[in-house]
Amino acid sequence: xxxxxEMTLQVLLIDSYDSxxxxxxxxxxxxxxxxxxxxxxSAHLTPAYVSSHLFPALLAKFDVIVIGxxxxxxxQEDPDMGGIPHVWHAIDKxxxxxxxWVPPVVFGVxxxxxxxxxxxxxxxxxxxxxxxxxxxxxxxxEEGRHDLFxxxxxxxxxxxxxxxxxxxxxxxxxxxxxxxxxxxxxxxNEEGEKVLMAARHKTRPYWAVQYHPESVCSKYGAxxxxxxxxxxEEHTRLRRQWINRILEQDHLPLLKASILERQDDLESxxxxxxxxxxxxxxxxxxxxxxxxxRDQQANIATPTLFQYIxxxxxxxxxxxxxxxxxxxxxxxxxxxxxxESAAAPGSWSYMGFNENIPHRFTYYIPDPFLTETSTLQPxxxxxxxxxxxxxxxxxxxxxxxxxxxxxxxxxxxxxxxISFDQLMDTIKQSRENGYDAWPSFFGGLIGYVSYxxxxxxxxxxxxxxxxxxxxxxxxMTFYTRSIAVNHKTKRVFIHTFEEQNFVTIYRSWIxxxxxxxEMLPEVRRAKGCPPKERGIASLSKFWDKKFxxxxxxxxxxxxxxxxxxxxxxxxxxxSYELCVTDxxxxxxxxxxxxxxxxxxxxxxxxxxxxxxxxxxxxxxxAPYSCFFxxxxxxxxxxxxxxxxxxxxxLGECELRPIKGTVKRTSKTxxxxxxxxxxxxxxxAENLMIVxxxxxxxxxFCENVEVAxxxxxxxxxxxxxxxxxxxxxxxxxxxxxxxxxxxTLPPGSMTGxxxxxxxxxxxxxxxxxxxxxxxxxxxxxxxxxxxxxSVVIRSAYSVGGQGTDVExxxxxxxxxxxxxxxxxxxxxxxxxxxLEGALRIFQDV
Numbered sequence: 104x105x106x107x108x109e110m111t112l113q114v115l116l117i118d119s120y121d122s123x124x125x126x127x128x129x130x131x132x133x134x135x136x137x138x139x140x141x142x143x144x145s146a147h148l149t150p151a152y153v154s155s156h157l158f159p160a161l162l163a164k165f166d167v168i169v170i171g172x173x174x175x176x177x178x179q180e181d182p183d184m185g186g187i188p189h190v191w192h193a194i195d196k197x198x199x200x201x202x203x204w205v206p207p208v209v210f211g212v213x214x215x216x217x218x219x220x221x222x223x224x225x226x227x228x229x230x231x232x233x234x235x236x237x238x239x240x241x242x243x244x245e246e247g248r249h250d251l252f253x254x255x256x257x258x259x260x261x262x263x264x265x266x267x268x269x270x271x272x273x274x275x276x277x278x279x280x281x282x283x284x285x286x287x288x289x290x291x292n293e294e295g296e297k298v299l300m301a302a303r304h305k306t307r308p309y310w311a312v313q314y315h316p317e318s319v320c321s322k323y324g325a326x327x328x329x330x331x332x333x334x335x336e337e338h339t340r341l342r343r344q345w346i347n348r349i350l351e352q353d354h355l356p357l358l359k360a361s362i363l364e365r366q367d368d369l370e371s372x373x374x375x376x377x378x379x380x381x382x383x384x385x386x387x388x389x390x391x392x393x394x395x396x397r398d399q400q401a402n403i404a405t406p407t408l409f410q411y412i413x414x415x416x417x418x419x420x421x422x423x424x425x426x427x428x429x430x431x432x433x434x435x436x437x438x439x440x441x442x443e444s445a446a447a448p449g450s451w452s453y454m455g456f457n458e459n460i461p462h463r464f465t466y467y468i469p470d471p472f473l474t475e476t477s478t479l480q481p482x483x484x485x486x487x488x489x490x491x492x493x494x495x496x497x498x499x500x501x502x503x504x505x506x507x508x509x510x511x512x513x514x515x516x517x518x519x520x521i522s523f524d525q526l527m528d529t530i531k532q533s534r535e536n537g538y539d540a541w542p543s544f545f546g547g548l549i550g551y552v553s554y555x556x557x558x559x560x561x562x563x564x565x566x567x568x569x570x571x572x573x574x575x576x577x578x579m580t581f582y583t584r585s586i587a588v589n590h591k592t593k594r595v596f597i598h599t600f601e602e603q604n605f606v607t608i609y610r611s612w613i614x615x616x617x618x619x620x621e622m623l624p625e626v627r628r629a630k631g632c633p634p635k636e637r638g639i640a641s642l643s644k645f646w647d648k649k650f651x652x653x654x655x656x657x658x659x660x661x662x663x664x665x666x667x668x669x670x671x672x673x674x675x676x677x678s679y680e681l682c683v684t685d686x687x688x689x690x691x692x693x694x695x696x697x698x699x700x701x702x703x704x705x706x707x708x709x710x711x712x713x714x715x716x717x718x719x720x721x722x723x724x725a726p727y728s729c730f731f732x733x734x735x736x737x738x739x740x741x742x743x744x745x746x747x748x749x750x751x752x753l754g755e756c757e758l759r760p761i762k763g764t765v766k767r768t769s770k771t772x773x774x775x776x777x778x779x780x781x782x783x784x785x786x787a788e789n790l791m792i793v794x795x796x797x798x799x800x801x802x803f804c805e806n807v808e809v810a811x812x813x814x815x816x817x818x819x820x821x822x823x824x825x826x827x828x829x830x831x832x833x834x835x836x837x838x839x840x841x842x843x844x845x846t847l848p849p850g851s852m853t854g855x856x857x858x859x860x861x862x863x864x865x866x867x868x869x870x871x872x873x874x875x876x877x878x879x880x881x882x883x884x885x886x887x888x889x890x891x892s893v894v895i896r897s898a899y900s901v902g903g904q905g906t907d908v909e910x911x912x913x914x915x916x917x918x919x920x921x922x923x924x925x926x927x928x929x930x931x932x933x934x935x936x937l938e939g940a941l942r943i944f945q946d947v
Contacts, residue, residue, distance in 0.1 A: 112138035112332070112339070115165040117187060119145045119173025119214055122856040123265075123794050125801040126317035127171060127212065130324050136332050138167070145173070148186020158193035163346050166339050167208040167332075168194075170215030172315065174677050174859040176268060177218040177227055187218060198307075205342040208335045210328075211311030213266055219311045220270045220302060223282050230298075233267035233922035235679040236787030238320055240289040241300055247285035251301055251310060253330050255323055260286075262300065263318035263790065265855075267676045267922070270313070272299045281305045286312075308335045318794050319809050405503055406583075406600040408523070408545065411510040411613045413620055415593040416629035422724075423625040425452050425588060426717060429730075431619045432456060432586070435612070440549040440580060441716075441730040442882060442890075445741065446818060449726030450590045453544040453882060455582030462581035463733070464499070464548075466492050468555055468566055473577075489560045492577060493844050499581060500547050500840075502885040504600060510613050518610075527886070531752050542587030543750070543888035545598045550579030550731065551738060551894060554877035557847030562858045567865070568872050573735040573901035579883070584612065595620060600885070652692045652909075654944060657685035657916075659930060665867050666929055669920040672863050680791045680854040681863060683929075684873060684917030687937060689944050691900070691910040712737045712900070715943050719898075723820050723939035727892030729880045738875055740897025741939065743818055744825075746849050746879045749839025751887035756804065756830040756842055758796050760851045761893075762789040762919055763824025766935045767817070776822035777815050784923035785824055789813050791921075793826045795850040795857060803842045804830030820939050839889045843879075849893045852877040854919060875899045876915030896939045914940045 114131060118124045128140050168190065175183025197204035211219045217227045241260040243252045252260065272284060286301035301312045310331055316324030415424065425443055433439060436456035443452040462477040472483040473492050486492050504523040512519045530541045555566045556576035587596040597613050620626060624634055662685050669681040716730045716739040725741035745759040763785040765776045779785070793809060800807050811827035830842070854860035876899070881891030895915070902910045916937035918929050 112136050112167065113165045114138045114140045114167040114169060115161070116140055116142045116169040116171055117145050117148065117185075117190065117215075118142050118171050119175070119183060119185060119187070120856060120858050121171060121173040121214075121798075122850070122858075123315060123317060123798050124171050125798045126315075126319075126794060127169070129797075129801050129807065130317045130328060131169075133325060134328055134332065136329075138332075141165075145183075145185025145187050148190055150189065158190070159197065161190075162193060162197060162204065162207060165207055166342070167210060167335075170209065170211040170218055170311075172213035172215065172265065174856050175214070176676055177214055177221050183214075184218070187215075191218070191222065205338070205345045206307060207342065208308040208331065208339065209310070210331055211309075212317075213313060213315060216302070216311035216313045217266075217268060217270055219304075219309055220272075220282060220299075223304075225273055225282065226271045227268050228271055229674060230267055230269050233673050233676075233679075234264040235267070235673065235922055236791040237264055237783055238262065239264055239300070239314070241286040242289045242297065243286045244284050246283050247301060250303060250334065251285045251312075251327055251330055252323075253333075255326060258323065261320065261322045262312075262314035262316070263321045263794075264288075264314050265318075265679050265791070266313060267674050269298045272302075285310075308338050315794070318790070319797060319812065320790060405505045408504045408507045408526075408598060408600045409510055409610060409613055410507060411597040411617055412512075413595040413597070413617060415595060415620075415626065417593060419593055419629040420625055421452075421588065421590045421593065422720070424623065425454075426720075427623045427625055428586065428588075428620065429454060430713075431623060432616055435615055435619065436584065438732055440582070440732075441728075442544075442549065442880075443720070443728040443730070444590055444726050445720050445724035445728040446726050446743075448816075450539060451542060451544075452588040452590065453542070453549075454586045455544075455546075455549045455580065455882075456584040456586070457580070457582055462499075464496060464550075464577070464579050464581070465575035466556070466577040468559060468576045489556065493560065493840070496548065496577075496579065496883070497838075497840055500883055500885055502547075502600065504885070508610075510610055527752065530886075534750065534753060540589070540592065540594075542589070542596050542598075543748075543886075543890060544585055544587055544882050544884045545886050546583050546585050546600050547885040548579040548581055548883040549881070550577070551729075551875055551880040552577050552843075552847065552878050552891075553875050554848050554852065554873040554894075557849070557878055558861055560844050561847035562861060564858060564861050564865075566872075567870050574874055574899070578731075578733065578736075586616065652690045652944075654941070655688040655690070657687060657933070661685075662930060662933065663926050666920055666924065666926045668867055669863075670922065670924065673920070673922050678854055678856065678860045678863055679921075680788060681860055681867070681920045682852050682854050682917055683864070683867060683920050684852070684877065684915050685868075685933065686871070686873075686876070687914045687916070687941060689898075689912035689914070689941075691912060712739060715739055715898070718943045719940065722942050723896065725818065725896060727881075729892070729897070731880070736899060736901050738880065738894070738897065738899040740880065740892075740894055742880075742892040742895050742897060743816075743821075743823055744849075744851065744893040744895060746881075746891045746893045747839070747843055747846065748890040749842060749888065751833070751838050754804075754831065754833040756800065756833075756839055757810075758800065758828045758830075758846075759825055760789070760792045760796055760828070760849075761823045761825050762792050762851055763813075764918075764932055764935060765822040767819070767821050771822075773815070773817060773822070776817075780815055780822065780824045781813075784921060786813055787921055787923065788919045789824050789826055791855045792850050792919075793828060795855045796828045796846070799846040799850065800828060800830040800842065803834055803837045803845060805832035805834060806830070821935065839887070840883060843883075843889065843891060847879065848877060849879065851919075852893060852895075852917075873915060874913065876913065896936065898940050898943070912944070916940075 131138055131140055175181050194206050198206040221227050238261050241262055281304055282302050283305050284299055284302050287297040288300050300314055303310045316327055440455040444450055464475050466473045472485050475482045484495055507521050507526045509519045533540050553576040558564045584599040597616050665683050669683050672678050719741050723741045725743045727742040729740045731738040744761040747758050749756040763780045765779050797807050807830050810829050813824050813826055816823050816825045850857055875894050878894045879891040880894050883889045898912050898914045900910050900912045916933050918932045
């Protein structure tokens with residue numbers, strides 16, 4: 104039986120692996136016609152994936168075909184075009200000859216614009232200088248005022264351009280007159296000619312724009328698309344009538360049979376090939392049983408959350424307090440992890456503790472297993488891919504709290520009990536009212552994800568190099584004990600979650616920590632009490648050795664060569680922006696001879712690393728600081744950039760990309776920094792990453808907004824250009840961990856389009872691993888929260904397995920290269936970023 108063509112407007116968006124595609128999807132979905140959008144990668148429309156027999160059914164299903172933007176050139180032989188030539192050939196084939204098919208509406212954006220006009224005889228050549236992330240004003244033609252830009256008379260239409268190629272419009276040759284110009288750029292290029300920005304076919308329903316109407320800084324994008332649907336409404340109605348006549352009559356029996364017989368095949372193809380965001384699932388059933396058995400052994404199968412709250416004196420110095428607290432609790436619980444807000448706008452610090460050996464999960468690309476180290480027997484979990492690693496970690500974090508015991512909150516310091524739901528409702532209501540009174544980390548995973556792990560997980564791009572033995576690509580520790588410090592309210596939360604049978608033991612740990620807090624020198628000073636006579640924490644003893652080693656800086660000529668090669672890729676249309684980086688290597692020799700006579704090597708390394716961290720916090724404080732220590736490596740960092748924060752309970756997330764840096768000196772004023780950061784070059788860098796992040800987050804959230812666009816923020820050593828993007832209403836089944844995995848690696852460390860830029864950067868940087876640098880560090884909380892920062896302004900170490908053994912520290916630094924970049928200025932910016940982390944070794 105014949106099936107009727109759907110009445111909802113059906114749109115096929117061909118994605119050429121651009122990093123702005125889902126901004127275009129959002130623009131279409133917000134239109135008054137509410138079309139249904141299907142996104143298919145261009146590579147999946149080639150003969151290798153789709154039979155030519157499917158094209159009649161495909162053309163019958165979709166009313167509008169959007170040829171989206173992407174890297175590369177619009178030449179038919181260019182692999183970037185994927186299946187676009189095949190779709191175009193099908194439209195031509197069935198729109199001419201005996202079929203006389205009424206074609207679908209075609210709308211091209213950027214690469215799609217160039218493809219359509221090139222097919223109609225207009226050459227595509229390089230611009231004298233690429234226009235990436237730059238804004239132009241449109242000069243609309245008379246035809247355009249009654250067509251694509253109808254209703255916008257008198258409006259200044261600003262458009263964001265991402266292209267290094269352009270169409271040389273030429274209507275002097277036969278056939279070229281089919282294209283009607285609708286708008287030009289008001290600004291001329293270096294050769295004194297305006298560039299065609301919008302056009303349509305004279306007789307067919309084809310429209311195209313060179314610029315990106317979906318960019319956050321383009322104006323009237325929705326109105327322009329509404330005009331496309333309005334103008335083509337009658338055409339679409341007639342087209343549907345024609346298709347239905349084909350299905351009802353027998354004058355084109357072969358075409359009718361092709362459409363009907365292939366409808367099921369087409370639907371199956373689209374289900375398999377269309378783009379969907381990946382959602383984490385719990386670990387497969389058999390392994391889940393093993394996890395459950397392990398959890399029962401560890402006595403955390405159905406734990407109780409213990410909570411103790413302390414209010415500090417108003418005049419306490421939070422920075423000193425956090426440092427002293429880590430040093431004193433180290434005496435009780437041993438090695439810890441610290442995520443500290445050492446500067447605004449951060450407002451919370453979190454510490455994770457575990458006695459004995461904590462549950463630590465490590466993964467090395469391309470190993471087929473994830474290793475768990477704990478007080479129990481170490482286990483290696485077999486994994487088929489990095490997706491399995493994420494799903495295993497999702498199962499680990501899935502802790503079902505049975506109840507909450509608030510220690511000492513009742514009369515006469517008795518404990519009170521509330522349900523877990525009561526606590527969650529209180530926290531949710533507080534946040535919905537705009538208050539940040541409750542911590543976001545009650546326990547769970549703290550650690551990092553390397554740049555390469557992000558490349559594999561987020562982009563499915565192959566990584567050639569294996570991980571160095573000392574540096575896992577994913578390194579996370581599961582903490583059941585934590586301390587949270589609110590810098591604004593001066594309130595401390597102590598948490599542990601354990602089986603209720605052990606309430607006495609874990610209540611005792613909480614009270615020991617509370618006693619430590621009361622005795623801290625900074626707390627007693629704030630209360631006006633004399634210092635308490637007690638031993639100095641071993642971790643705080645002054646480490647005054649001269650730094651024993653050498654520092655190997657990046658080679659300037661090599662770095663400048665990478666910049667030149669990057670700009671060539673920008674000029675060829677392969678990327679809009681490339682974040683080129685380099686590494687400084689510090690070789691720390693004989694670092695373990697501290698004169699203490701202590702044979703505990705891990706303690707000595709812990710102490711020297713902690714000294715480095717404290718020095719870094721003093722010289723270069725930042726809102727997203729971190730201190731991690733494992734047996735073979737350490738990470739200390741002062742990152743100013745939040746990558747991603749999420750709250751599953753509210754269905755929200757936030758990202759704070761940084762692009763644009765000015766060194767802060769005693770002679771540099773904020774006004775001068777703003778003037779330097781508000782230049783077209785700096786703003787273009789930031790805008791490209793904002794649009795990239797909007798695209799990434801739109802795949803997971805229904806609503807995405809730019810809460811702050813290119814604001815200037817002040818830090819101790821630099822001024823930064825910072826934007827804030829917020830996602831709301833996570834799609835069904837989506838969690839913050841899905842967004843984390845799907846948006847890695849950080850776009851601010853790659854460029855755009857992200858996938859192509861990553862592949863280019865691998866070649867530019869000699870296939871050398873970035874490692875932890877350019878990755879992310881943070882926490883994944885049992886209560887549905889997470890907060891991750893980009894690992895920059897940081898140092899990580901490898902080696903040092905005994906006396907007289909070298910330990911290597913690595914500091915990465917770099918910058919975004921655009922068509923407007925000056926190679927000498929980029930070198931100086933890279934050095935500015937490097938200095939903050941490097942200073943701790945130069946000054947020791």
